Amino acid sequence: MRAIRSWDIPVVTPAPPAALKAILRRELAARRDALPAAERQRAAQAIAGRPFPVAVAPGAVVSGFMPLKSEINPLPLMRRLAEAGAKLALPVVAGKGKPLIMRGWAFGTPLASGVWGIKEPTADAPALDPDILIVPLLAFDRRGHRLGYGAGYYDMTVTGLRERKPIVAVGIAYAAQEVETVPITPRDARLDLVLTENETIDFRSA
Numbered sequence: 001m002r003a004i005r006s007w008d009i010p011v012v013t014p015a016p017p018a019a020l021k022a023i024l025r026r027e028l029a030a031r032r033d034a035l036p037a038a039e040r041q042r043a044a045q046a047i048a049g050r051p052f053p054v055a056v057a058p059g060a061v062v063s064g065f066m067p068l069k070s071e072i073n074p075l076p077l078m079r080r081l082a083e084a085g086a087k088l089a090l091p092v093v094a095g096k097g098k099p100l101i102m103r104g105w106a107f108g109t110p111l112a113s114g115v116w117g118i119k120e121p122t123a124d125a126p127a128l129d130p131d132i133l134i135v136p137l138l139a140f141d142r143r144g145h146r147l148g149y150g151a152g153y154y155d156m157t158v159t160g161l162r163e164r165k166p167i168v169a170v171g172i173a174y175a176a177q178e179v180e181t182v183p184i185t186p187r188d189a190r191l192d193l194v195l196t197e198n199e200t201i202d203f204r205s206a
Contacts, residue, residue, distance in 0.1 A: 061129065072173055089104050102128050136172065143190075146171055172194070
């Protein structure tokens with residue numbers, strides 16, 4: 001039998017993170033879309049019904065988001081935090097390649113239609129630097145890595161805020177959005193916690 005030589009073995013080049021992320025985005029979006037509406041609603045209420053894992057001082061700024069499509073709904077949690085004395089903010093897209101602007105908002109305040117039709121505060125709402133960010137995601141892993149939609153808005157925003165002040169970035173997701181490993185690049189900002197309907201996962205001591 002002829003010995004196998006090293007040059008006979010095909011070299012398999014690992015896919016770059018960007019390609020792996022694109023595949024994962026498609027898979028996780030489909031997985032999230034497949035969750036029944038009642039299950040999504042129960043998940044949002046379960047997260048809001050648990051003690052929040054971060055101390056929220058009166059007047060602390062908590063930024064959330066308006067859910068898009070099958071994203072988990074953070075509004076029950078945001079309402080609870082507002083009732084506890086937090087000031088709320090929502091993201092506004094300032095332009096491609098720029099971090100998000102978080103503008104102040106309160107329940108009952110009218111919203112404008114922004115990029116992709118996402119509801120956002122009007123231009124006269126004050127820009128705020130959040131103390132706590134509630135962050136949407138498509139996937140997360142047990143190392144605190146998050147898969148977003150690819151534009152990098154939250155990565156830029158979290159990184160920029162961390163350069164200016166202590167903040168806590170809290171991902172909110174369905175348990176079904178957990179994956180073993182999220183591909184990462186140098187620009188990706190790590191989360192401090194992830195909240196799902198089943199548990200609170202804390203990465204701050206990892």
